Amino acid sequence: MRDRNVYVAGAAGAAVAVLALFVFAFVFPVDWVVALVDQLDTSLLSAALRLSVPIAFAALGGIFAEKSGVINIGLEGLLIASAFTSIAVAWALQGSVAPTTAAWAGFGAAVLASTLLAALFAVVTIRYEADQIIAGLAVWLVALGFAPFASQIIWDSVNSPAVPTLNNWVAPGLVDIPVLGPAVFDSNPTVYLMLLAVPVSWYVLNRTAFGRWVRASGENPKALDTAGVNVRRVRYASVLLSGVFSGIGGAGLALGQVGQFIGSGQTMVAGRGWIGITAYLMGNYNPIGAFASSFLFAGLNALQFRVQQISELNIAPSLVQMVPFVAVIVVLALVGKTRIPDAAGDHYESGDD
Amino acid sequence: MPSNRRKFLASAAGIGVATTAGCLSSLGGSGSDGTNVGVVYALGGLGDKAFNDMAKQGIDQAIDEYDINYQGAEPSGNSEFPTLQKKFANSNNPDYDLICTIGFAQAEALTENADQYSDQQFMIVDSVVEKDNVASYVFKEQLGSFQVGHLAGLLTQRDFSTGGDGMTDASTNTDAATVGFVGGKENSLIKKFEAGFIAGAKHAGDVEVRSAYAGSWSDPAKGKEIALSMYDNGADVVYHAAGGTGTGVFGAAQERGRYAIGVDSDQSKSAKEYKDVILASMVKHVDTAVLTSVENVVNDEHAGGEVSALGLEKGGVEAVLGQELGSEIPSEVKSALEESKSGIVNGDISVPTDPENA
Numbered sequence: 001m002r003d004r005n006v007y008v009a010g011a012a013g014a015a016v017a018v019l020a021l022f023v024f025a026f027v028f029p030v031d032w033v034v035a036l037v038d039q040l041d042t043s044l045l046s047a048a049l050r051l052s053v054p055i056a057f058a059a060l061g062g063i064f065a066e067k068s069g070v071i072n073i074g075l076e077g078l079l080i081a082s083a084f085t086s087i088a089v090a091w092a093l094q095g096s097v098a099p100t101t102a103a104w105a106g107f108g109a110a111v112l113a114s115t116l117l118a119a120l121f122a123v124v125t126i127r128y129e130a131d132q133i134i135a136g137l138a139v140w141l142v143a144l145g146f147a148p149f150a151s152q153i154i155w156d157s158v159n160s161p162a163v164p165t166l167n168n169w170v171a172p173g174l175v176d177i178p179v180l181g182p183a184v185f186d187s188n189p190t191v192y193l194m195l196l197a198v199p200v201s202w203y204v205l206n207r208t209a210f211g212r213w214v215r216a217s218g219e220n221p222k223a224l225d226t227a228g229v230n231v232r233r234v235r236y237a238s239v240l241l242s243g244v245f246s247g248i249g250g251a252g253l254a255l256g257q258v259g260q261f262i263g264s265g266q267t268m269v270a271g272r273g274w275i276g277i278t279a280y281l282m283g284n285y286n287p288i289g290a291f292a293s294s295f296l297f298a299g300l301n302a303l304q305f306r307v308q309q310i311s312e313l314n315i316a317p318s319l320v321q322m323v324p325f326v327a328v329i330v331v332l333a334l335v336g337k338t339r340i341p342d343a344a345g346d347h348y349e350s351g352d353d
Numbered sequence: 354m355p356s357n358r359r360k361f362l363a364s365a366a367g368i369g370v371a372t373t374a375g376c377l378s379s380l381g382g383s384g385s386d387g388t389n390v391g392v393v394y395a396l397g398g399l400g401d402k403a404f405n406d407m408a409k410q411g412i413d414q415a416i417d418e419y420d421i422n423y424q425g426a427e428p429s430g431n432s433e434f435p436t437l438q439k440k441f442a443n444s445n446n447p448d449y450d451l452i453c454t455i456g457f458a459q460a461e462a463l464t465e466n467a468d469q470y471s472d473q474q475f476m477i478v479d480s481v482v483e484k485d486n487v488a489s490y491v492f493k494e495q496l497g498s499f500q501v502g503h504l505a506g507l508l509t510q511r512d513f514s515t516g517g518d519g520m521t522d523a524s525t526n527t528d529a530a531t532v533g534f535v536g537g538k539e540n541s542l543i544k545k546f547e548a549g550f551i552a553g554a555k556h557a558g559d560v561e562v563r564s565a566y567a568g569s570w571s572d573p574a575k576g577k578e579i580a581l582s583m584y585d586n587g588a589d590v591v592y593h594a595a596g597g598t599g600t601g602v603f604g605a606a607q608e609r610g611r612y613a614i615g616v617d618s619d620q621s622k623s624a625k626e627y628k629d630v631i632l633a634s635m636v637k638h639v640d641t642a643v644l645t646s647v648e649n650v651v652n653d654e655h656a657g658g659e660v661s662a663l664g665l666e667k668g669g670v671e672a673v674l675g676q677e678l679g680s681e682i683p684s685e686v687k688s689a690l691e692e693s694k695s696g697i698v699n700g701d702i703s704v705p706t707d708p709e710n711a
Binding site: 041043044047050051148151152155156157158159160161162165253257258259260262263264265266267268270301302305306308309311316317318321 | 396397398399400427429430533536539561562563564565566568569570571572573574575577578579581582583585586597600601604624626627
């Protein structure tokens with residue numbers, strides 16, 4: 001219940017802020033305020049949705065893993081692995097099959113690669129009971145080292161050539177809805193997947209037997225064991241799910257939006273997995289809250305790009321770029337109601353062994 | 354917790370192997386004679402289709418013309434610059450005659466290493482390191498950027514369209530005379546690009562310039578979103594100086610059927626998937642700088658302590674029209690570009706280096 005209150009308060013706060021801005025623009029038609037209000041349009045909404053994809057999927061994956069008791073901080077690594085694989089496979093198939101087939105094959109391979117890496121993480125942490133935080137860091141660092149290394153071998157460079165992206169899907173009829181229509185119903189397939197995955201994840205976690213097992217495995221594994229459910233199996237399934245979700249997120253970034261893998265620096269993933277962790281903590285392990293947080297961060301980023309372009313507003317771009325991060329910290333401090341599952345991070349020894 | 358510690362060590366070792374494997378790559382031959390050249394590339398790596406690839410072109414040309422052996426290193430973070438520079442400087446087999454450090458970000462590390470290895474010959478591109486053993490090469494980026502800004506400004510005021518023949522159909526939007534600039538990280542170097550571009554666009558008439566920074570050199574998704582927001586606000590041409598982030602700008606141009614301008618190398622060639630939207634590129638002849646420095650070392654004339662500033666007249670920077678679209682650009686526009694070029698060279702037009710003055 002408290003959960004719900006927080007979301008209602010958050011949504012109301014955001015609505016009031018936007019409304020206040022409009023009123024302010026009307027009462028004080030200062031150039032920059034008018035220019036700012038001008039930016040709140042379809043283009044911003046669709047940009048926010050696209051930018052949410054990798055963050056929201058990483059967050060969904062993180063929720064399942066951590067709810068089951070396995071803290072997966074390797075999400076960033078899973079995103080890198082899938083971003084790289086999606087482009088590598090799509091590139092390899094280029095020319096021999098239709099571009100759409102190549103792109104979807106790359107997408108499938110990316111999900112598979114991310115799931116395999118997550119499986120490795122699961123074996124190390126569940127079967128061999130390694131420290132989850134250290135194993136998660138290892139997943140990240142291995143992906144961060146391996147993807148540019150493999151790019152170097154394949155393309156003789158840490159960056160890949162361009163490949164065709166997944167084409168937008170247009171929902172006829174729905175696309176004509178004002179504002180919302182063009183932003184949502186003329187989108188990349190991965191955006192639709194995200195909008196589908198969020199409620200489905202919520203439903204699975206809160207309304208199905210599997211969801212109950214996942215939650216019990218993270219809160220009180222002993223009780224779950226006593227009820228005759230294999231805790232390890234539940235945890236394996238949850239960690240694999242985090243791999244599947246992250247795979248979609250990474251492929252959505254590389255193949256859905258850009259059509260290229262960039263392996264230099266922090267790679268093109270550039271911390272989206274870490275933001276994903278913040279997003280689900282901010283959303284207190286609720287898929288809908290996690291999506292709202294991802295969307296807030298992505299939306300502020302999309303807005304930030306536009307604010308920089310307002311010539312009437314003479315603020316240093318570096319400062320404007322910080323806005324999404326500052327907002328996340330402020331919201332985290334204000335919400336501050338995250339409750340970590342009781343058994344998260346603990347190994348579970350079944351009495352049977 | 355002995356077993357935990359062991360696991361930690363094991364994973365840490367695995368990580369170490371994986372990361373170091375990524376940064377040093379052997380690309381050249383290993384003959385015994387000739388001049389040995391080591392190159393520490395800028396962040397962004399080879400295949401950035403811009404800065405680093407241009408440096409590699411200079412090396413390739415040097416390999417063709419002289420008897421040189423080459424080894425390159427692609428760092429994955431700022432912290433690796435000092436280490437990689439030292440690695441080359443310390444090496445005895447081969448003993449490097451010249452170490453090329455590409456990019457302004459290496460200046461700090463090089464300032465220290467130049468003292469420590471005072472017998473080693475270094476060169477740096479894009480920054481000035483005042484040491485007797487370092488030859489510095491800088492570019493007047495604002496001049497080339499002025500040229501592409503002028504081009505963008507002229508075209509956005511005209512009815513211009515291209516396409517057909519399997520190419521993306523692209524056109525200018527005649528309602529608004531707007532162009533855009535996307536920068537990587539905000540620093541005084543990239544501001545020179547921005548300043549020149551703005552000045553050039555304004556030179557063409559009453560043109561609005563929207564500009565924004567991505568805060569990253571390797572985030573094409575951000576680059577794409579920024580460019581999309583510019584096109585959605587009426588921009589016809591977007592110029593980027595953002596390394597790997599910039600390929601997102603080209604993707605956005607194709608998606609919206611508008612135009613983009615590349616940077617550092619002729620990107621209509623190096624990123625040929627996007628040649629149907631790349632009007633021109635502001636080419637910075639890093640290859641010339643690298644080749645010249647190797648030439649000097651081969652001839653025993655290393656220009657240590659000297660600064661070469663390469664501008665429009667010496668062919669250091671230039672606006673190179675796109676492979677595909679260059680021929681479509683109207684001749685009046687081309688001759689206007691020639692005019693502004695000679696205006697800059699003979700000093701009639703002064704180009705700012707800070708966007709505040711543009």
